[in-house]
Amino acid sequence: MNYFISFLLAIVTGMLIDNVVLSRFYGICPFLGVSKRVQSSVGMGIAVTFVIVLATCVCWPLYTYILVPAGIPFMDTVAYILVIASLVQFVALIIKKYSPTLYRNLGIYLPLITTNCAVLGVVQGNTDQAMEFLPSLANAIGTSLGFLLVIFIFACVRNRLDAMNVPKALKGTPIALITAALMSLAFMGLMGIVG
Amino acid sequence: MEKVSKKDNFLKGIWKENPLFVTVLGTCPALATTKTIEAAIGMGVLFIIVLICSNVLVSLLRKLIPEEIRTPAYIVIIASFVTVVKMFTNAFLPELYSTLGVFISLIVVNCIVLGRAESYASNHGVFDSFLDALGMGIGYMIALLSISLIREVIGTGAITFGKIFTFLPALSLPILKGSGFDYSISIFATPVGAFIVFGLILATIAFIENRRKEKAEFKTRMLKNSSQAQMEDKK
Numbered sequence: 001m002n003y004f005i006s007f008l009l010a011i012v013t014g015m016l017i018d019n020v021v022l023s024r025f026y027g028i029c030p031f032l033g034v035s036k037r038v039q040s041s042v043g044m045g046i047a048v049t050f051v052i053v054l055a056t057c058v059c060w061p062l063y064t065y066i067l068v069p070a071g072i073p074f075m076d077t078v079a080y081i082l083v084i085a086s087l088v089q090f091v092a093l094i095i096k097k098y099s100p101t102l103y104r105n106l107g108i109y110l111p112l113i114t115t116n117c118a119v120l121g122v123v124q125g126n127t128d129q130a131m132e133f134l135p136s137l138a139n140a141i142g143t144s145l146g147f148l149l150v151i152f153i154f155a156c157v158r159n160r161l162d163a164m165n166v167p168k169a170l171k172g173t174p175i176a177l178i179t180a181a182l183m184s185l186a187f188m189g190l191m192g193i194v195g
Numbered sequence: 196m197e198k199v200s201k202k203d204n205f206l207k208g209i210w211k212e213n214p215l216f217v218t219v220l221g222t223c224p225a226l227a228t229t230k231t232i233e234a235a236i237g238m239g240v241l242f243i244i245v246l247i248c249s250n251v252l253v254s255l256l257r258k259l260i261p262e263e264i265r266t267p268a269y270i271v272i273i274a275s276f277v278t279v280v281k282m283f284t285n286a287f288l289p290e291l292y293s294t295l296g297v298f299i300s301l302i303v304v305n306c307i308v309l310g311r312a313e314s315y316a317s318n319h320g321v322f323d324s325f326l327d328a329l330g331m332g333i334g335y336m337i338a339l340l341s342i343s344l345i346r347e348v349i350g351t352g353a354i355t356f357g358k359i360f361t362f363l364p365a366l367s368l369p370i371l372k373g374s375g376f377d378y379s380i381s382i383f384a385t386p387v388g389a390f391i392v393f394g395l396i397l398a399t400i401a402f403i404e405n406r407r408k409e410k411a412e413f414k415t416r417m418l419k420n421s422s423q424a425q426m427e428d429k430k
Contacts, residue, residue, distance in 0.1 A: 025227035169402035177394030
């Protein structure tokens with residue numbers, strides 16, 4: 001039971017308090033690039049969630065049971081990026097098979113998950129801090145749910161922003177960044193939840 | 196292909212195609228490592244080293260790497276250089292290593308490095324690729340420096356040296372604070388400040404560009420009007 005509670009707490013921390021995008025700055029590129037349409041942003045979020053959780057499940061054993069015993073823990077970054085790149089290919093194949101519409105909507109953004117800092121950042125951060133498997137998994141789930149939540153909220157906000165009369169110089173990315181700043185401010189207020 | 200002079204090739208990364216401010220790539224480290232100027236300098240230097248090495252090697256190997264496995268091959272090249280840089284930083288500048296943390300590894304997935312390898316080094320000569328990487332790297336570093344300067348000065352009210360680069364003497368230059376007053380706004384040192392500063396810098400650049408475009412349009416319209424007036428005079 002105690003395990004279960006700390007697992008849940010770690011998920012909530014990763015999702016709300018130490019949010020990937022708004023306080024750890026992972027995955028800003030898809031955050032600014034994809035989140036113009038609500039539907040594709042949710043699709044992107046789910047795909048990223050899947051890749052992050054799967055990558056953690058593969059990379060943690062890879063590091064602990066292969067790289068460390070073999071005496072080459074410094075090869076971690078190279079190994080992780082290869083694992084992530086192949087997982088992304090795999091996810092792309094699955095989405096193409098089961099949801100061709102989503103595949104068409106996500107289009108060029110799917111291969112870009114490889115270069116999404118969130119994936120490598122979470123995997124690398126887990127092993128850098130020498131976390132156990134379960135906390136790593138909790139961190140992965142919390143982080144990716146946080147990404148999903150924020151990219152969804154942001155897409156909704158941007159939908160409204162399109163109809164607004166924004167000063168000419170602020171149109172596009174600048175106003176998106178300032179919106180993100182306000183969201184980050186709001187998320188800072190959640191800091192007291194888990195103490 | 197149009198011929199670009201060596202100088203333009205080098206300079207384009209600094210202003211016209213600045214990777215951070217114009218193409219808005221590589222935003223994650225730009226927000227995360229710009230809390231202090233020293234961290235930004237460290238990140239910029241590591242980034243330039245990785246970018247130059249990978250661009251030169253990709254350019255050297257551009258005829259050997261088959262088209263189909265281009266991207267994975269480039270990623271492995273970049274990841275190897277990042278690993279080398281990471282080990283050197285860990286050995287010689289442990290403070291920098293712990294400050295930047297996972298963001299050194301994240302240079303691997305920085306879109307700028309892969310982007311330059313794909314779009315430039317894969318079809319240009321070695322020296323051209325070197326110049327391109329140097330220009331882009333310096334442009335990126337200037338961008339990081341300008342964000343971190345604003346954030347550190349407004350966020351802490353002073354510029355501090357010697358915290359991360361321990362070989363420098365410890366030095367703190369108070370700018371917005373002194374005896375009896377402190378005008379610093381600490382929110383600029385938090386993630387919120389990073390987003391705001393970056394957004395406002397992009398807006399300023401867009402403002403300047405819009406101004407320039409309007410002026411150019413105005414000029415062409417005036418020329419057209421005056422030439423039309425001359426035509427009518429002749430009639």
